[in-house]
Amino acid sequence: GGSASASSIKQVKLERESELRIEVGNESPLKLRLLNGSAEIFGSELAPETWLTFPPRVKFAVFTWYGATIEMDGATETDYTADETPMVSYVNVHAVLEGRRNRAKASSPNDSEASQGPRVIVVGPTDSGKSTLSRMLLSWAAKQGWKPTFVDLDIGQGSITVPGCIAATPIELPIDPVEGIPLEMPLVYFYGHTTPSNNVDLYKTLVNELAQMLETQFSRNAESRAAGMVINTMGWIEGTGYELLLQAIDTFKANVVLVLGQEKLFSMLKAVAKSKPNVDVVKLQKSGGVVSRNAKFRQKARGYRIREYFYGLTNDLSPHSNIANFSDLLVYRIGGGPQAPRSALPIGADPVANPLRVTPVNIDRDLLHMVLSVSYAKEPDQILTSNVAGFIYITDIDIQRKKITYLAPSAGELPSKYLIMGTLTWLET
Numbered sequence: 131g132g133s134a135s136a137s138s139i140k141q142v143k144l145e146r147e148s149e150l151r152i153e154v155g156n157e158s159p160l161k162l163r164l165l166n167g168s169a170e171i172f173g174s175e176l177a178p179e180t181w182l183t184f185p186p187r188v189k190f191a192v193f194t195w196y197g198a199t200i201e202m203d204g205a206t207e208t209d210y211t212a213d214e215t216p217m218v219s220y221v222n223v224h225a226v227l228e229g230r231r232n233r234a235k236a237s238s239p240n241d242s243e244a245s246q247g248p249r250v251i252v253v254g255p256t257d258s259g260k261s262t263l264s265r266m267l268l269s270w271a272a273k274q275g276w277k278p279t280f281v282d283l284d285i286g287q288g289s290i291t292v293p294g295c296i297a298a299t300p301i302e303l304p305i306d307p308v309e310g311i312p313l314e315m316p317l318v319y320f321y322g323h324t325t326p327s328n329n330v331d332l333y334k335t336l337v338n339e340l341a342q343m344l345e346t347q348f349s350r351n352a353e354s355r356a357a358g359m360v361i362n363t364m365g366w367i368e369g370t371g372y373e374l375l376l377q378a379i380d381t382f383k384a385n386v387v388l389v390l391g392q393e394k395l396f397s398m399l400k401a402v403a404k405s406k407p408n409v410d411v412v413k414l415q416k417s418g419g420v421v422s423r424n425a426k427f428r429q430k431a432r433g434y435r436i437r438e439y440f441y442g443l444t445n446d447l448s449p450h451s452n453i454a455n456f457s458d459l460l461v462y463r464i465g466g467g468p469q470a471p472r473s474a475l476p477i478g479a480d481p482v483a484n485p486l487r488v489t490p491v492n493i494d495r496d497l498l499h500m501v502l503s504v505s506y507a508k509e510p511d512q513i514l515t516s517n518v519a520g521f522i523y524i525t526d527i528d529i530q531r532k533k534i535t536y537l538a539p540s541a542g543e544l545p546s547k548y549l550i551m552g553t554l555t556w557l558e559t
C-alpha cells in the first residue's frame with residue numbers, strides 16, 4: 131500500500147509483470163537503482179546497480195517483465211507496487227509496429243507507400259497516459275535500432291521543448307528516464323499560447339507546416355521513413371479539440387490511432403475510420419498509475435519546463451543575460467492586434483482581425499517576463515511559416531534608455547532578429 135515520506139534506504143522486490151509507482155517528494159530528489167533482475171522506466175531499461183537521481187515532484191513507474199529488486203534512497207510522496215498494468219497490451223502494439231517497420235524496410239525505397247513505416251497517433255483525454263505511452267513506444271523502437279520520429283502536438287505540457295510549441299525530433303536511443311527527450315536540434319514551431327483556443331487557425335497552420343517539413347525529410351531518408359513516427363496529442367478531445375485531432379490524423383497521414391481510456395472517443399474515431407481503410411483505430415486501457423494533475427500543477431510544470439530550457443534540469447546550463455537596444459530587436463505577434471475601424475474597410479468587409487496576420491509589436495513594459503521565440507525567418511512575411519531556433523526571456527525593459535535585457539541560452543548574437551511574441555510568460559523564481 132501507499133506510504134508517506136519514507137526517507138531512508140529501502141528495497142522493493144518486484145514480481146514479474148508488476149511495477150513500482152513513485153511520486154518523488156516536493157522538496158528533495160530521490161535516488162534509485164536496480165539491484166538485481168531487469169527493469170525499465172517507461173520503456174527504457176535500467177543499467178544494473180547504477181544510481182539514478184530523480185528531481186522533486188517527478189512521477190514514474192519502474193516496471194519489470196521478469197522480476198527485479200529495486201533500491202531507493204530519499205523521500206517519496208508515494209511509492210507502491212501494482213501488479214495490474216496494461217503493459218502487455220502496450221508491448222503487443224509495439225510488436226505489431228515492429229512488423230510494419232520491418233516490412234517497410236524490406237520494400238523498395240522507390241515505393242513511397244510500402245516503404246513508409248507506421249505513423250502512430252496517441253489520443254485520449256487529459257491524464258490518460260498519452261505522453262507515457264508515446265515514450266514507451268519510442269524507447270522500445272529505439273532499443274531495437276530504429277530511429278522513429280517523435281512528434282509532440284501538446285502545447286500545454288510538451289516534452290520536447292518549452293510549452294506553447296509543437297515540435298518533432300528523431301529518437302535515436304531509448305529515452306533517458308531522468309533527462310527525458312534530448313534537446314539536440316528539434317524541429318520547433320512556436321504557437322505562443324498554452325491553449326489552442328487562443329488561435330485555432332494558427333495552431334492548424336503550424337501543424338500543417340510541421341507535417342510538410344517532416345514529409346520532406348522523410349522523402350530523403352529511407353531509414354527514418356521506415357521507422358515511422360509516434361505523435362502525441364493534447365487532451366482536448368471535445369468540439370474544436372476533436373476537430374483538431376481529425377486534422378492531425380489527416381495531416382500526418384496517421385495509420386494507427388491509439389485511443390487511451392475513452393470509449394466515446396474510440397467509437398467516434400472508429401466510425402470516421404470506416405471511410406479510411408488503411409487507418410487502424412485501437413482501444414487501449416489507461417494505466418492505473420497515471421497521475422492526475424490539476425490546473426495549478428500544470429501551470430507550475432510549465433514554469434519548471436521553461437526554467438529547464440534556460441538553466442537545465444540540474445542547473446547545469448548557464449544562460450546569458452544580454453542587453454539590446456529597442457531598435458536591435460524586431461518583435462512580431464501573430465493574429466489579434468488592433469483591428470481596422472469599419473470605416474477604413476471596403477463596404478461589406480468584416481472588421482474581424484485576421485488570425486494569421488503578422489504584425490510588429492511596439493516594445494514596451496508589456497514585454498516584461500514574456501518568453502519570445504527566435505524565428506528562422508529571413509523576412510517578416512516568412513514568420514508565420516518558419517520554425518524557431520530557440521527562446522529568450524525578457525527580464526527588464528528600460529523605456530527611458532530604450533534598452534531591453536533578456537536571458538538567452540548563450541551569449542552573443544541571436545540567430546535572427548525576428549522575435550515572435552505570444553502570451554507565454556514566466557516568473558523566474
Ligand code: ATP
Pocket residue numbers: 149150151152188189190191254255256257258259260261262263284286287363364365417418419420421422
Ligand atoms: P496530458 O493530459 O498532459 O496530455 P497524458 O495523458 O499525456 O497527460 P502522462 O503525461 O503520460 O499523461 O501521465 C501523467 C503523469 O502520470 C505523468 O507525470 C507520468 O509520468 C505519470 N505516470 C504515467 N504512468 C504512470 C505509472 N504507471 N506509474 C506512475 N506514474 C505514471
